[in-house]
Amino acid sequence: MAIAEEHHAKPVQPAPEPSLAGYVARFEDVPSLLAAAEKTRDAGFSRFDCYTPFPVHGIDEAMGTKPTRLPFIVLGCAAMGATTAIALQYFTNAFDYKYIISGKPFFSIPSDMPVTFELAVLFSAFGALLGMLALNNLPRLYNKMFLIDPFAKVTTDGFFLGIEEEDPKFHPEETAHFLNSLHPVSVDPCMDPHESEALPQILLPLAAFLLIVGLIPLVLVARMRAMPSNVPRIEILTDMDFQPKLKTQRLTHVFADDRGMRPEIPGTLARGDFYADISFSEGLQTGVGDEVDRTQLLPNAKNPDGTTVNLSQVPWVSEFPLTVNAELMARGQERYDIYCAVCHGLTGKGDGLVTQRAMQLQAASPSVGTWIKPISLYDGPIKSQPVGQLFNTITYGVRKMPGYASQITIEDRWAIVLYLRALQQAGSGTIDSIPAEEQQRLRAEVTPE
Ligand code: HEC
Numbered sequence: 344m345a346i347a348e349e350h351h352a353k354p355v356q357p358a359p360e361p362s363l364a365g366y367v368a369r370f371e372d373v374p375s376l377l378a379a380a381e382k383t384r385d386a387g388f389s390r391f392d393c394y395t396p397f398p399v400h401g402i403d404e405a406m407g408t409k410p411t412r413l414p415f416i417v418l419g420c421a422a423m424g425a426t427t428a429i430a431l432q433y434f435t436n437a438f439d440y441k442y443i444i445s446g447k448p449f450f451s452i453p454s455d456m457p458v459t460f461e462l463a464v465l466f467s468a469f470g471a472l473l474g475m476l477a478l479n480n481l482p483r484l485y486n487k488m489f490l491i492d493p494f495a496k497v498t499t500d501g502f503f504l505g506i507e508e509e510d511p512k513f514h515p516e517e518t519a520h521f522l523n524s525l526h527p528v529s530v531d532p533c534m535d536p537h538e539s540e541a542l543p544q545i546l547l548p549l550a551a552f553l554l555i556v557g558l559i560p561l562v563l564v565a566r567m568r569a570m571p572s573n574v575p576r577i578e579i580l581t582d583m584d585f586q587p588k589l590k591t592q593r594l595t596h597v598f599a600d601d602r603g604m605r606p607e608i609p610g611t612l613a614r615g616d617f618y619a620d621i622s623f624s625e626g627l628q629t630g631v632g633d634e635v636d637r638t639q640l641l642p643n644a645k646n647p648d649g650t651t652v653n654l655s656q657v658p659w660v661s662e663f664p665l666t667v668n669a670e671l672m673a674r675g676q677e678r679y680d681i682y683c684a685v686c687h688g689l690t691g692k693g694d695g696l697v698t699q700r701a702m703q704l705q706a707a708s709p710s711v712g713t714w715i716k717p718i719s720l721y722d723g724p725i726k727s728q729p730v731g732q733l734f735n736t737i738t739y740g741v742r743k744m745p746g747y748a749s750q751i752t753i754e755d756r757w758a759i760v761l762y763l764r765a766l767q768q769a770g771s772g773t774i775d776s777i778p779a780e781e782q783q784r785l786r787a788e789v790t791p792e
Pocket residue numbers: 679682683684685686687697715716717718720725733736737741742743744745747759763
């Protein structure tokens with residue numbers, strides 16, 4: 344018996360008596376609630392609230408609620424997001440990993456704007472949500488008001504005004520009296536049952552259990568990644584990994600030599616690659632096809648004795664191998680402006696934007712790169728080159744300039760050569776090279792009246 348008593352020695356705290364936590368008055372409709380709120384505000388109460396089934400216009404003013412501080416929180420978060428984005432972009436692009444991309448500046452506010460905008464919006468969205476929750480003391484799963492019977496009507500047609508016991512002006516009798524003077528439907532005391540605020544005991548072990556269960560998939564994935572296994576891995580969707588095609592340097596048993604990559608078959612061409620007219624497809628004079636070794640036309644090609652191939656010795660065509668007309672010229676101008684002007688400049692002088700930028704960078708820090716400035720296309724040696732050679736330059740490139748065969752079709756390459764010829768004409772032209780009426784029109788344009 345004594346042992347059992349010792350067991351119960353820990354005194355059981357008697358639950359404290361429920362105490363008054365405030366009063367709640369119910370009103371018939373919105374106007375009477377608004378009037379009551381105004382009177383409560385004017386009576387000097389500060390810790391009171393209104394509870395309605397829907398948002399009521401003007402209730403903030405009637406209650407004397409101060410404007411929310413949320414906008415400042417959101418503004419702060421937006422500034423933080425924008426600063427983070429700018430700092431991140433500065434660090435990655437202009438500090439930690441400088442990388443020239445088409446001569447663009449490393450750090451430039453206009454091009455950093457999209458990321459900056461996005462991060463500012465993201466941070467403000469978080470700020471708005473979390474700030475709203477924090478300012479409202481949310482989330483809160485329990486409210487003393489729920490214990491008042493008629494309070495359930497707040498979700499349908501009840502309009503309530505509650506004054507809390509913490510209000511400095513609260514008085515157990517006078518406040519009830521005051522509320523009754525506002526012509527409510529009813530006034531109810533709100534009792535605080537003083538229930539323990541400790542979490543239910545099961546909650547912690549339950550949370551720990553769920554956490555451990557939640558970690559199991561991650562642990563399994565980590566184990567699979569780290570441990571070698573000869574069992575094929577589980578593939579849920581296989582069509583991306585296993586496609587019915589051969590990749591470079593893979594085996595196949597389709598061919599006798601087991602090679603997936605096939606060498607070119609001598610004397611054949613890929614579909615669509617055959618042009619009977621070698622002057623059109625290569626810019627070479629017809630009839631020389633078999634005598635010219637195509638590898639000798641590539642940039643930096645070498646003769647067997649080690650000297651660089653002299654491209655001016657190749658039998659290039661000097662006449663355009665296709666019909667030349669205004670349409671081809673217009674196409675050539677358009678293509679030139681797209682593909683060539685960035686480096687060679689709109690007039691072919693060798694002052695394109697990329698060139699200018701690269702020269703600037705190079706002047707600022709000579710170690711940055713070794714940009715070769717393209718020479719002028721409209722005078723000097725390029726002017727005397729046959730059209731076939733110009734065509735070949737676009738096709739395969741020359742020295743430091745890359746080839747454009749993969750981007751520009753054969754016909755467009757000829758169109759560009761035609762436009763180059765026009766640029767060269769214009770470069771050495773005088774006013775007398777253009778028709779008389781054009782001259783007059785131009786003079787009228789440049790001479791002020
Ligand atoms: C990325 C910049 C760049 C672009 C784009 C570019 N070029 Fe060039 N080009 C160069 C450079 C650099 C050189 C000088 C190469 C050298 O001397 O090593 C050059 C040289 C040339 C030459 C002189 C070849 C010779 O025999 O000396 C011609 C002609 C030419 N380019 C035409 C074109 C045409 C036409 C286009 C448009 C399809 C074009 N380039 C696009 C950079 C460019």
